[in-house]
Amino acid sequence: MPGSDITQYKHTEVVREGGIPIPDIIRGIVCRSIAEKQTLLYLLKNSAPYNKYIKYKSIISFKPDTDVFFNNGIFIKKVKFEEDTFYIELNDSERRYNKDNANGKDVYVEVFVDWLGKNQEVLSRSIGHGEVGYGNTNIITFTPKSDAITNYVLIKVTFDGCLMYQNIVNLDKFEIV
Numbered sequence: 001m002p003g004s005d006i007t008q009y010k011h012t013e014v015v016r017e018g019g020i021p022i023p024d025i026i027r028g029i030v031c032r033s034i035a036e037k038q039t040l041l042y043l044l045k046n047s048a049p050y051n052k053y054i055k056y057k058s059i060i061s062f063k064p065d066t067d068v069f070f071n072n073g074i075f076i077k078k079v080k081f082e083e084d085t086f087y088i089e090l091n092d093s094e095r096r097y098n099k100d101n102a103n104g105k106d107v108y109v110e111v112f113v114d115w116l117g118k119n120q121e122v123l124s125r126s127i128g129h130g131e132v133g134y135g136n137t138n139i140i141t142f143t144p145k146s147d148a149i150t151n152y153v154l155i156k157v158t159f160d161g162c163l164m165y166q167n168i169v170n171l172d173k174f175e176i177v
Contacts (some may be wrong), residue, residue: 026059027059028059028060028061029056029059029060029061030061030062030063030066030068031060031061031062032062032064032068032069032071032075033062033064033075033076033077033078033091034062034077034078035075035076035077035078035079035164035165036062036075036076036165037060037061037062038079038165038167039163039164039165039166039167040060041053041057041060041167042166042167042168043166044056044057044060064077070097071091071092071095072095072096072097073091073096073097074090074091074093074096074107074134074159075090075091075164076088076089076090076091076157076164076165077089077090077091079155079157079165079167079169081169081171084143084144085141085142085143086111086113086141086142086143086144086155087139087140087141088111088139088140088141088142088157088165089138089139090137090138090139090140092138093134093135093136093137093138096134096135106131106132106133106134107131107132107133107134107137107159107160108129108130108131108159108160108161109129109130109131109132109140109157109158109159110127110128110129110157110158110161111127111128111129111140111142111144111155111156111157112125112126112127112154112155112156112157113125113126113127113142113144113146113153113154113155114153114154114155114156115146115148115150115152115153116150116152116153116154116168117148117150120152120154120168122154123146123148123150124146124147124148126144126145126146128142128144151170151171151172152168152169152170152171153168153169153171154166154167154168155167155168155169
């Protein structure tokens with residue numbers, strides 16, 4: 001039987017007086033896609049003290065070919081920007097659990113693109129939204145409009161109101177900032 005039994009133990013909850021000494025226990029954090037790794041790093045960098053970002057960024061990785069995840073829901077694999085359009089690549093729709101029923105609903109997607117100035121102030125915002133088929137959509141495209149002259153944007157994607165991707169990117173090189 002391929003894979004390992006790690007998937008049944010990956011979610012653990014522990015209560016300990018004084019907290020858990022994570023640096024002494026954890027060896028790595030594995031994400032199922034590069035988009036999820038980028039989102040985790042963005043949130044860590046912008047929501048936690050900077051020393052936490054520096055401390056943990058090297059142990060955060062993505063390993064899509066391991067048997068750590070079931071990969072049976074809908075998630076973003078990667079986000080790329082080409083010719084004024086964002087391409088939001090989703091996981092393989094054939095592997096999604098209950099894809100024919102999906103509770104009878106599609107997924108409501110919102111894409112927010114904030115065009116950023118030199119000090120990361122918002123110069124302009126573009127918002128796109130709509131429903132996509134849970135059982136058959138593999139890519140979402142969004143072409144934002146803006147009069148702002150900048151190469152830096154903050155892109156945020158939500159599915160049914162839940163954060164699925166967030167990151168600042170340099171559109172000129174499509175680099176992670």
